[in-house]
Amino acid sequence: MANVALEKQKAGSLNPIERVIGFIKKYGWGYAFVIPSLSTFSVFILAPVVWSFIISFQDYRLRGDPTWVGLDNYVAAFNSQNGKFTVFGLELEGGVFLQALFNTLYYTLLTVTANIFIGLLLAAMIQPLGKYAQTFFRAAYYLPAVTSSIIIALVWRWMFNSQWGFLNFLLKLVGLGPVYWLSDPDIALNSVTLSTILTVPATAVVLFSAAMGSVPKDYYEAAELEGAGPLRKWWSITLPLIKSTTLYLVVLYTISSFEIFDRVFILVPTGVGNSTQFIVTQIYQSGFQQGRLGVAAAEAFILFAIIASVAVVQFRFLRTDVEY
């Protein structure tokens, strides 16, 4: 106590320069250690985000000076000039970007639901196994996830091939098909979605099974004493206790689904009409193929807004105060 008082007294009597030197001596190394990381973040993320926001209000092309266009880029994204778009077979007025938004939402809804559900199911299934069997299955599910999404998509493209592909071969065995998986505009979006759903959600399995493993055993024993069956135990004990993991995974998968690009770039490179346009394929096309950088920036900010609001809503709904 006395020391602190003494130091305060000393600090008060120091002149500004000595005070700065004292501050640097005390905290300098802390700042020095974070400066490299902080500067890369400022230069490569924070500054570009601000600049991108400015560009989104400009007509910015690679040649010539940018001109201010107000909200035109945002309006252009939703404009009806470039024709119609279809939602569940319904033709509506609107641009390609609206179609891309709808497709992305559709894809996200289906894949996130499937990923969480399959992840839960598989994690629950490997739970009763021994340690080595668990490790084996986790590794088997995880292996495709370390491979580049480009490579996995190339394999799917071959499996979807209408003439020689594996899926049509399976259909033929039961007397169906052929299905034009990637060239029929009514099917292509579903094929892209299917290829994601049939890829085991490795992260979900690993995280769910870790979360399930850390639920205290005596909870289950207490429930058994009360006469609860396995389903009841799962519903009333396991699910509530792994809620924070579920939340994390829902947000993670939602963000990565909204950012779908690699898979589409390989599966349907030129797109099947507008039926396989997604938000990021639109950003890529308007910005880096058509050179309309302002429009691309605006579209990226629409994506940002959607992701941020979805994440906030999901946190609200799924937030958990359970501690164990």
Added chain:
Amino acid sequence: MATTATKLGVVQARPPRRWKWGRFWLWVALISTTIISLFPMYWLFVTAVTPTKDTIKTPPDLFPFSASFDNFERLFARAKDYWQWALNSLTVCLSITFFHLIFDTLSGYAFAKKRFPGRNFMFAIILSTLMIPVQVTLVPTYIVARNLGLIDNLWAVILPGTADVFGIFLMRQYIQTLPTELEEAARIDGCSEPGVFWRIILPLSKPALGALAIFTFVRFWNSFLWPLIVLQKSRNYTLPVGVASLRDVQEAGSVDYGVIFAGAALAALPMVIFFLIFQRYFLEGVRVGALKG
């Protein structure tokens, strides 16, 4: 005692036959999902060693009956830059990983153990960038790269890769668990601050550094959109961009799946081996919360 008795009671209460069938169906479900999960990988390697003429037939060969390395020869004849792509990928990933090993440990250490005004605020800012989709920064980063003449230059891929949250978060979490007494002791013995970092923190962080190195390497080995935009000449491609450029390789009027798959399989192989060796680190890293997949 009481719990053992209950456990026994429950097991006995179940009819043994039904229990066995439950196990049986469990294994059927597990094995079939494993097959679905691994099939694309299997198919990748099988098609890579199957001559193209045998890939286009019904029914397809499920086993590589006529295996040959013919596809690889044609791959190298067609994609002359293939090894250059691999070298580029290696250069990019090693540079980025090297950067993160040092600087993430430094800032992770500062965020975990040092006290200074603004620390929590800075950490919050760094964490909040997780919410920002990379697509938002594409346009300005591209303009800067262009103005600096870095288009088609590997630096354009390496530099933005140095801003990545995961490593900082991982190292902070890990260094928080290290005992502070060791640093104190070193300081009393007259060790300077960089010395504490170099002699105490860095050696103690070895396990976390392993996970960090593996994760960073794999993330950037597989990254695609930014290299695709900024690398334009074939010689400068990284592997994913190069492999994607093989997408429509044709031979006598039809798509040459043999060559495409040879290229893809060769690109996938290092990661598969890497994973099988360091599997534990990967799964540990996922638990800290990183890879999307």
